[in-house]
Amino acid sequence: MKDSIVIDMKYAGYDMIDGTPNVHRHHIFEGTANRRLSDEDGLWVPLSYEHHEGNMSVHRNKEMSALMHIIGQLAWEKHYIVEHEDVSEDDARDAFRKRYGKSYL
Template structure:
């Protein structure tokens, strides 16, 4: 498992939302791509409440859509591909954005 390329590893034990300890890895690629997320460091640290159990968690809340929109906006600003995993379908409410980095595209 590779260090996160999204979060500075000196903060990897802290929730990216509120800085609390006791985090889980939220993979930015899901399903069959989860292993690829581990290999490429595509994960962020979240407490269980922010990751999967709370009303504002990445896997539960429609309020997270605004957070996701902000992430997409920042990725567009810095020309970073966006790949939304299927678990975001209900939250996003639109067709998922699934772009691959050029290095992963094999013609």
């Protein structure tokens, strides 16, 4: 799995929401194909059990899931712009849509 492009790797051992240790790596985009793409693109975040699988978790709370999708897409677009010269935000958004099938913004 590629290093996360969402967080600084020195914080990868801590929940991105409240900083607690002992985390799970959450793939931001789910489903077999999108999970593979998330691995390739570094689209994962560290989450505690409570934020990953608990009652207020990304898997049980649609607002939390939507927030992760927005964060992931913005990180991917920023990374895409940095890696490609002369690419606009609109170009990056189009590239994200082609890769992941839709925009979450």
